[in-house]
Amino acid sequence: MLVNELKKSLFVSLWFMFLTFPIMVIQVNTVENIIQWRWANLFLVGVGSFVLSALWRYLIRRKEQGIQETEVDGVARVTLSQRLLNNRRFTIPALFIVSIFALAFPFVFSLYQTNIMITAMIYVLLGLGLNIVVGVAGLLDLGYAAFYCVGAYSYALLNYHFGFGFWSVLGIGAGLAALFGIILGFPVLRLRGDYLAIVTLGFGEIIRLIMENWNEFSFGPSGIANIPRPGFFGVEMNIEQVTIYVYFLMIGMSLFTIFVVNRLQDSRIGRAWIALREDEVACQAMGIDKRKTKLMAFALGATWAGFAGVIFAAKTTFINPASFTLWESINILCVVVLGGMGSIVGVIVGAFVLILLPEYLRFLSEYRILAFGAVLVVMMVFRPGGIVETVRRTYQYKETA
Amino acid sequence: MEYFFELFLGGLTRGSIYALIALGYTMVYGIVQLINFAHGEIYMIGAFTALIVISVLTMLGWNQIAILLIAAGVAVVYSSAYGYTMEKIAYKPLRKAPRLSALISAIGMSLFLQNYVLLAQTSDFMPFPGLIPDFEFMEPYAHIIGSPELVILITTAIVMVLLTIMIKFSKIGKAMRATAQDRDMAMLVGVNVNWVISMTFIIGSATAAIGGVLIASHIGQVNFYIGFIAGIKAFVAAVLGGIGSIPGAVLGSLVLGWTESFFTGYISSDYEDVFAFIFLVLILIFRPAGILGRSTAEKV
Numbered sequence: 001m002l003v004n005e006l007k008k009s010l011f012v013s014l015w016f017m018f019l020t021f022p023i024m025v026i027q028v029n030t031v032e033n034i035i036q037w038r039w040a041n042l043f044l045v046g047v048g049s050f051v052l053s054a055l056w057r058y059l060i061r062r063k064e065q066g067i068q069e070t071e072v073d074g075v076a077r078v079t080l081s082q083r084l085l086n087n088r089r090f091t092i093p094a095l096f097i098v099s100i101f102a103l104a105f106p107f108v109f110s111l112y113q114t115n116i117m118i119t120a121m122i123y124v125l126l127g128l129g130l131n132i133v134v135g136v137a138g139l140l141d142l143g144y145a146a147f148y149c150v151g152a153y154s155y156a157l158l159n160y161h162f163g164f165g166f167w168s169v170l171g172i173g174a175g176l177a178a179l180f181g182i183i184l185g186f187p188v189l190r191l192r193g194d195y196l197a198i199v200t201l202g203f204g205e206i207i208r209l210i211m212e213n214w215n216e217f218s219f220g221p222s223g224i225a226n227i228p229r230p231g232f233f234g235v236e237m238n239i240e241q242v243t244i245y246v247y248f249l250m251i252g253m254s255l256f257t258i259f260v261v262n263r264l265q266d267s268r269i270g271r272a273w274i275a276l277r278e279d280e281v282a283c284q285a286m287g288i289d290k291r292k293t294k295l296m297a298f299a300l301g302a303t304w305a306g307f308a309g310v311i312f313a314a315k316t317t318f319i320n321p322a323s324f325t326l327w328e329s330i331n332i333l334c335v336v337v338l339g340g341m342g343s344i345v346g347v348i349v350g351a352f353v354l355i356l357l358p359e360y361l362r363f364l365s366e367y368r369i370l371a372f373g374a375v376l377v378v379m380m381v382f383r384p385g386g387i388v389e390t391v392r393r394t395y396q397y398k399e400t401a
Numbered sequence: 402m403e404y405f406f407e408l409f410l411g412g413l414t415r416g417s418i419y420a421l422i423a424l425g426y427t428m429v430y431g432i433v434q435l436i437n438f439a440h441g442e443i444y445m446i447g448a449f450t451a452l453i454v455i456s457v458l459t460m461l462g463w464n465q466i467a468i469l470l471i472a473a474g475v476a477v478v479y480s481s482a483y484g485y486t487m488e489k490i491a492y493k494p495l496r497k498a499p500r501l502s503a504l505i506s507a508i509g510m511s512l513f514l515q516n517y518v519l520l521a522q523t524s525d526f527m528p529f530p531g532l533i534p535d536f537e538f539m540e541p542y543a544h545i546i547g548s549p550e551l552v553i554l555i556t557t558a559i560v561m562v563l564l565t566i567m568i569k570f571s572k573i574g575k576a577m578r579a580t581a582q583d584r585d586m587a588m589l590v591g592v593n594v595n596w597v598i599s600m601t602f603i604i605g606s607a608t609a610a611i612g613g614v615l616i617a618s619h620i621g622q623v624n625f626y627i628g629f630i631a632g633i634k635a636f637v638a639a640v641l642g643g644i645g646s647i648p649g650a651v652l653g654s655l656v657l658g659w660t661e662s663f664f665t666g667y668i669s670s671d672y673e674d675v676f677a678f679i680f681l682v683l684i685l686i687f688r689p690a691g692i693l694g695r696s697t698a699e700k701v
Contacts, residue, residue: 202678376509384498
């Protein structure tokens with residue numbers, strides 16, 4: 001048994017040494033025409049993959065055992081996170097602690113930390129918005145950053161040309177984003193699955209490329225600077241005060257979003273989205289207007305990206321098209337899937353993990369993104385449903401004795 | 402007219418390049434219904450491996466043609482090995498998971514591989530020697546099409562013909578088609594599905610490596626990020642043609658190549674990608690399953 005395991009690990013280790021040989025070991029210096037052989041790397045790879053492969057097989061075996069148990073029992077096991085979430089004796093104190101922490105945060109931690117938190121909350125908004133489209137309505141959207149872009153640019157441009165203030169544009173930006181959501185929604189009504197994904201991807205790139213190339217309109221790749229920060233009844237504030245103000249603004253905005261999204265999920269349209277996700281044909285047979293439901297999903301999803309965009313522009317005071325690339329869309333999608341599709345708590349957790357993890361992985365310096373990629377893979381392999389899995393509400397029939 | 406011809410051939414070359422990458426995308430998609438975001442990274446690793454081999458052999462003073470062939474061979478072997486390993490680590494445990502989870506896993510893999518090459522090698526653009534010599538018999542036509550372009554076109558054509566023959570007539574091809582149609586049923590009649598999926602990744606990665614070597618020597622430089630953009634373009638091409646269909650991937654790539662070439666040539670180069678994407682959206686509005694994709698009637 002043990003010998004067998006060792007053999008397997010040894011084999012994996014040899015395989016990885018072969019695999020990484022040219023890229024890890026050979027370093028060619030084309031200027032001086034010398035080859036560096038970095039044999040130490042080969043040794044590291046060998047030892048590392050030996051240990052990791054043993055660990056990997058152990059974890060995979062445990063995961064498979066768990067699945068088998070579920071199949072034998074016939075009941076899905078309730079995971080720890082779900083049990084905690086459904087237990088009021090846990091949720092109420094937890095909410096209390098979280099709110100105290102959130103209120104005290106900007107006064108305890110540095111300005112830098114507060115800024116990171118604001119970014120994380122912008123991602124909460126974006127994640128919850130995309131969750132409507134991807135998680136609830138099941139429409140894979142790879143161009144979500146386009147609506148974010150629309151929100152940010154509508155504030156920047158309206159302010160630059162007409163001097164509009166933050167609060168008036170907050171509504172206008174969201175409205176414009178929703179309008180773009182509908183514009184995108186119309187042509188893709190007939191598409192499904194990956195065809196939808198590629199058209200949304202294309203749409204996102206079109207918006208970004210237009211912003212990058214139409215210099216007269218959007219000032220091109222150099223972007224727009226000196227966007228005013230949000231005002232508070234004309235009170236003059238220094239940078240620290242403004243940051244704290246934006247922080248609380250974001251907390252309010254996040255709470256508002258959570259409230260609305262939560263109400264939406266249980267509303268008539270929310271149920272229609274879920275039905276549409278599960279089975280399009282059956283859903284139409286039940287008398288749900290597919291066209292209207294899909295367009296609503298795109299429009300409402302985009303609205304939150306519009307809000308987030310306006311706030312982002314006001315927070316950073318500078319925007320350019322480079323902030324709204326395909327990677328941005330992918331990042332937001334990662335928030336939703338990593339957190340747990342369709343689950344509000346999941347998406348919030350996902351946003352914080354995804355934004356804070358790279359920040360706190362800074363001690364790994366240049367290995368940060370490498371580690372982040374590995375974390376994504378490992379997370380998905382061992383928890384494919386995300387951090388907080390959604391449980392579908394089911395009617396439980398209990399036999400009375 | 403000559404300008405038109407030039408653009409036509411330019412688009413054809415560009416399209417063939419996309420096709421070599423798109424083939425891998427579409428094959429993997431046909432069998433496991435997974436958008437393999439890391440496919441572009443395999444292509445990048447192929448190009449990098451070739452570059453390393455070429456540099457080492459050049460210092461040893463070998464013959465140019467021999468170097469090219471050996472480098473291409475090593476690149477193919479290594480890319481296939483990476484494709485195989487990637488499938489085993491990131492996709493195999495997710496076969497029964499929601500499809501989006503596999504997509505995120507692929508994105509993670511893509512990030513990982515990019516940064517792996519970035520850290521182990523360099524973040525700079527590395528010059529890639531143009532190894533394809535100018536043929537003498539091509540000289541009269543050199544103003545229309547150069548020797549490297551000709552080599553790219555011919556190689557792509559050969560790869561496509563071989564792939565089609567393999568899928569149509571060989572045993573593994575038959576097993577692949579069976580798996581694509583119905584995985585459970587294929588298992589029941591004795592197809593080793595795990596092996597078929599591994600083979601699909603290996604073959605797809607091998608074509609990507611060939612693409613990597615050809616493109617790198619055509620463009621003349623490589624860095625760790627080339628895979629991402631090429632991967633997106635190839636994905637667009639594969640969907641355009643009807644994802645899962647091999648002739649579709651080739652046709653989609655050519656259409657994309659020509660679109661970009663003609664729009665750049667006649668209108669403006671700033672909006673090259675915008676036109677490509679608008680064209681894509683237009684085609685998908687009128688043919689929602691791609692040019693050659695069959696729209697399957699949904700059973701209830």
